[in-house]
Amino acid sequence: MRPVFQTRFGGADAPEPEQGNCMAACLASIFECELSAVPDLTGSILTGGWFFRLQRWLIDRNLSLLMLPAKPLDIPAGYALAGVKSFTLLGPKDGHMVVARNGKIVHDPNPRNWGRSSDEYEVTEYWAFTCIDASKQSLGELYS
Numbered sequence: 001m002r003p004v005f006q007t008r009f010g011g012a013d014a015p016e017p018e019q020g021n022c023m024a025a026c027l028a029s030i031f032e033c034e035l036s037a038v039p040d041l042t043g044s045i046l047t048g049g050w051f052f053r054l055q056r057w058l059i060d061r062n063l064s065l066l067m068l069p070a071k072p073l074d075i076p077a078g079y080a081l082a083g084v085k086s087f088t089l090l091g092p093k094d095g096h097m098v099v100a101r102n103g104k105i106v107h108d109p110n111p112r113n114w115g116r117s118s119d120e121y122e123v124t125e126y127w128a129f130t131c132i133d134a135s136k137q138s139l140g141e142l143y144s
Contacts, residue, residue, distance in 0.1 A: 001079060001099060004028040004035055006109040008042070011094040016042055020089075023050070023081065023097045025109035030079045030099060031061075058129065062136050068126045075103035076128035083125040087113055100126065 006025040010018035019042035027038040039057045041050035051065075058064055068074040070082075079101050086096040088110065098121065099107040105118040 001029055001101070001107065002032040003107045004109060005111050007035065009088065009110065009112075011089045011091045013091060013093065020096075020110075022109045023054075026081050026097045026099050026107070027054075029107055029109065030081075059132065062132050063129045064132050066128045066130045068128060070123040070125050074126065076100075076126050077102055078128075080129070081127035082121070082123045083127070085122040085124065087116070095124070 004025045006020060006022045008018060008021045010020055012019065014020075021035070021040065021042060023041050024038045025035060028035045031038070039053045041053060055065060066076075068076060079099060082098050082100040082105060084096050084098055084105075086094050089096070096108075096110065098105050098109070100123070103123075103126075105121050105123075108114075108116065108121075
């Protein structure tokens with residue numbers, strides 16, 4: 001995981017060019033790539049179109065997204081996205097994404113939240129990655 005920070009901070013109701021890109025920054029962090037290499041999911045937050053764009057991007061990596069409620073028994077192993085209550089946006093449709101590893105928050109892409117402890121976050125859901133076809137993965141990728 002290589003921390004990448006978001007560059008936009010608006011809520012779901014903000015004009016599209018201002019909507020936050022925390023989800024994209026989390027994906028770039030987990031996949032250790034540039035922010036520009038992941039899909040821009042803004043503009044379709046309220047309509048759900050982001051989900052299909054994200055799934056298409058993941059399919060190219062032999063992955064699919066699995067959404068889990070934040071229950072003690074449903075903590076995914078390894079890296080996952082975690083939906084949390086936002087510290088900076090207070091709208092009812094606004095949320096925030098951070099990176100979790102084995103259920104612990106390890107990176108918040110919002111630099112305004114720098115220095116917060118993992119215990120301060122209220123996780124509402126986890127988004128884990130599942131392999132679509134394990135036969136297409138190399139052993140090195142499976143065990144790294």
